[in-house]
Amino acid sequence: MSSIRSVLIFLTLLSLSGYVFGQQDPKQTARDYMQVAEEMITGTQALDDARGLMVLAADLDTTFLKANYDAGYLHLLTIGKELGVKYFLRVYRQKPTYRFDLEYWIGKSYQHGLDFDNAILFYNRYKEKLSRKTNYQGKDKVSMETVDKSIVECTNGKEFVSSPGNFSIVNIGREINSEFEDYGPVLNEEEDEIIFTTRRRDGNMNPNVAEDNKPYEDIFIARKNKGGWSYASNIGDRINTEFHDSNLALSADGKTLYILKDEGGGDIYYCKQMGNGAWGPPVALPGIINSTFEEKSITISKDGTTLYFSSNRPGGLGGTDLYKATKDSKGEWANVKNLGPTINTPFDEEGPFIDYDMVTLYFSSKGHKNMGSYDIFRAVFDPKKNTWSAPENLGYPINTPDDDIFYITSSDGKRAYYSSVREDGLGYTDIFLITTPEGMKEREAVAKNQDPEIPVRENPIKTPKQTKPLRYLLTIVDGQTKAPLAAKVSLRGVKDNVMVASTPLQPGVYEFKVTHPEAKDYRLAIEKAGYVFLNQNINIRGSGEGDQMLSRTIELRRLNVGTSSILRNLYFDYNKATFKTESYSDLNKLEAMLRQNPNITVEISGHSDSHGNWQYNRTLSQNRAEAVKDFLTKKGIDARRIKAVGYGESKPLASNDDEQDGRELNRRVEFKVLQK
Numbered sequence: 176m177s178s179i180r181s182v183l184i185f186l187t188l189l190s191l192s193g194y195v196f197g198q199q200d201p202k203q204t205a206r207d208y209m210q211v212a213e214e215m216i217t218g219t220q221a222l223d224d225a226r227g228l229m230v231l232a233a234d235l236d237t238t239f240l241k242a243n244y245d246a247g248y249l250h251l252l253t254i255g256k257e258l259g260v261k262y263f264l265r266v267y268r269q270k271p272t273y274r275f276d277l278e279y280w281i282g283k284s285y286q287h288g289l290d291f292d293n294a295i296l297f298y299n300r301y302k303e304k305l306s307r308k309t310n311y312q313g314k315d316k317v318s319m320e321t322v323d324k325s326i327v328e329c330t331n332g333k334e335f336v337s338s339p340g341n342f343s344i345v346n347i348g349r350e351i352n353s354e355f356e357d358y359g360p361v362l363n364e365e366e367d368e369i370i371f372t373t374r375r376r377d378g379n380m381n382p383n384v385a386e387d388n389k390p391y392e393d394i395f396i397a398r399k400n401k402g403g404w405s406y407a408s409n410i411g412d413r414i415n416t417e418f419h420d421s422n423l424a425l426s427a428d429g430k431t432l433y434i435l436k437d438e439g440g441g442d443i444y445y446c447k448q449m450g451n452g453a454w455g456p457p458v459a460l461p462g463i464i465n466s467t468f469e470e471k472s473i474t475i476s477k478d479g480t481t482l483y484f485s486s487n488r489p490g491g492l493g494g495t496d497l498y499k500a501t502k503d504s505k506g507e508w509a510n511v512k513n514l515g516p517t518i519n520t521p522f523d524e525e526g527p528f529i530d531y532d533m534v535t536l537y538f539s540s541k542g543h544k545n546m547g548s549y550d551i552f553r554a555v556f557d558p559k560k561n562t563w564s565a566p567e568n569l570g571y572p573i574n575t576p577d578d579d580i581f582y583i584t585s586s587d588g589k590r591a592y593y594s595s596v597r598e599d600g601l602g603y604t605d606i607f608l609i610t611t612p613e614g615m616k617e618r619e620a621v622a623k624n625q626d627p628e629i630p631v632r633e634n635p636i637k638t639p640k641q642t643k644p645l646r647y648l649l650t651i652v653d654g655q656t657k658a659p660l661a662a663k664v665s666l667r668g669v670k671d672n673v674m675v676a677s678t679p680l681q682p683g684v685y686e687f688k689v690t691h692p693e694a695k696d697y698r699l700a701i702e703k704a705g706y707v708f709l710n711q712n713i714n715i716r717g718s719g720e721g722d723q724m725l726s727r728t729i730e731l732r733r734l735n736v737g738t739s740s741i742l743r744n745l746y747f748d749y750n751k752a753t754f755k756t757e758s759y760s761d762l763n764k765l766e767a768m769l770r771q772n773p774n775i776t777v778e779i780s781g782h783s784d785s786h787g788n789w790q791y792n793r794t795l796s797q798n799r800a801e802a803v804k805d806f807l808t809k810k811g812i813d814a815r816r817i818k819a820v821g822y823g824e825s826k827p828l829a830s831n832d833d834e835q836d837g838r839e840l841n842r843r844v845e846f847k848v849l850q851k
């Protein structure tokens with residue numbers, strides 16, 4: 176596919192642009208948008224582009240049932256799966272019988288939004304319908320077994336979310352991640368080299384695009400220098416081709432890279448690093464691993480004698496299973512065995528990683544006790560009994576109702592890496608670093624073995640403390656009517672991103688249990704359609720002896736014309752208009768707000784202090800406002816809804832005589848609602 180496709184799609188959108196704002200017949204415009212979206216789906220599989228057009232069609236005509244249903248379903252097929260419920264509910268309120276499976280998809284979108292109670296409600300409504308029509312055989316039927324599994328996933332999700340794990344999950348940074356998909360990280364034992372798969376444009380081997388109108392997959396590499404990562408670059412044409420190329424695993428010494436090729440339905444190859452640091456050409460894995468079926472992932476033990484891989488070959492327990500193989504005297508892989516029903520399920524298992532202790536296996540599964548799609552599990556092999564322990568779900572927030580896969584650990588077990596779609600991501604899928612936070616210093620073995628050559632992996636546990644959690648009670652109300660508001664709420668550490676457990680007590684009232692023993696800075700995030708989002712840093716005292724409680728009421732402001740808000744967590748490089756990694760939480764919430772409220776237009780304004788040349792300050796503030804607009808438009812927000820203005824030093828909030836209480840406040844980016 177050619178990059179001409181991107182141009183054609185752009186020209187199509189441009190030709191329709193005259194319709195949108197001020198068009199006298201929005202219903203016809205909605206149908207034009209839907210027609211183009213359907214052509215994209217059938218002709219190019221450009222689902223992300225089609226989703227944006229279908230959303231425009233649905234928002235232009237909320238009574239257009241097909242456009243609204245398709246907008247919801249395209250969200251489930253791409254990203255922002257929790258946003259699909261808005262469009263499904265429009266259809267449900269107007270015509271509940273529009274599709275037989277409508278309630279199921281409403282439930283699925285609620286599930287992705289962690290609203291498990293509403294998800295279960297609609298799943299049960301669908302079950303009632305299916306029970307009344309047991310002989311129904313339409314294409315829009317979802318089986319009772321599938322619905323029951325989804326309900327169990329929601330029940331599991333409620334359990335996991337109510338007790339989030341004490342893990343710090345932070346974006347690995349803009350040096351590695353991009354505005355496109357970045358995933359599948361693999362590192363050497365020294366953790367000074369990372370290799371991953373990306374679909375970014377910059378540095379891609381192919382200037383054209385794939386069937387989905389996105390760049391092809393390429394393998395990139397980065398090295399650590401003085402504690403920080405260098406900017407990632409293409410690993411080179413000895414490994415990458417003009418088409419899809421993705422990495423799978425890296426040996427502990429960093430000298431052997433395993434990659435996936437489309438040949439044979441999906442086969443595993445390896446590349447050796449040469450003496451000069453360059454990589455040799457890909458060679459098919461020797462032995463009987465590759466078959467005419469799919470082999471999509473692999474992991475090699477530290478000593479290089481055992482591998483685990485995934486395959487959908489016949490004879491498995493269902494879907495994709497995990498297998499084990501050992502190296503024979505000829506150096507080829509042989510003795511392939513299915514890992515059995517303790518690990519494999521009737522559903523898919525993928526992404527195995529054998530730990531450096533060579534007995535702890537991490538993998539992803541759509542079965543076992545999960546909360547939806549792929550969840551990451553851990554199991555331990557007992558060499559004496561030749562058995563695996565029951566897989567343990569790593570819990571929330573590592574796992575979510577969406578796909579969580581390709582998890583790897585460091586050699587000391589203190590860190591892990593994986594790819595996920597999270598609120599502080601730079602684009603679509605990003606790579607994140609998981610660490611054990613303060614208070615998790617004691618460790619205990621999860622596997623015992625008698626072989627002194629095999630180190631025992633230690634597992635972090637909490638240091639017991641004789642304290643009780645601090646109950647932080649939060650009430651959210653409308654700023655004008657003072658009526659309680661049910662909203663999306665989270666509280667997590669500013670530095671470590673560790674999530675605080677929360678419980679909704681009633682609509683608009685949430686209780687957080689703070690267990691950290693000392694005062695700490697947290698980020699409180701609140702989102703509600705129709706209101707200005709809150710992303711505020713607060714300091715909360717630590718837990719202590721006896722019952723403790725703090726209460727606070729937050730008044731949310733409606734998105735009325737003239738309403739403005741400062742993006743206080745937006746940070747730029749010095750004298751530049753490039754974002755620092757920590758800025759993406761605010762940027763993503765701004766994007767979500769605009770997506771949830773498609774009728775508003777906003778002004779993004781950049782401001783500076785009075786130091787330096789006024790013309791330079793005006794230009795810099797304009798460039799920073801444009802950078803925010805550019806981020807939003809790349810995420811699919813219509814450029815005509817955003818006006819970028821640089822005011823320089825002309826609109827100070829405080830005196831420029833003082834840095835902390837003046838100039839620092841004046842250097843800011845704001846948004847203001849212009850039209851609703």
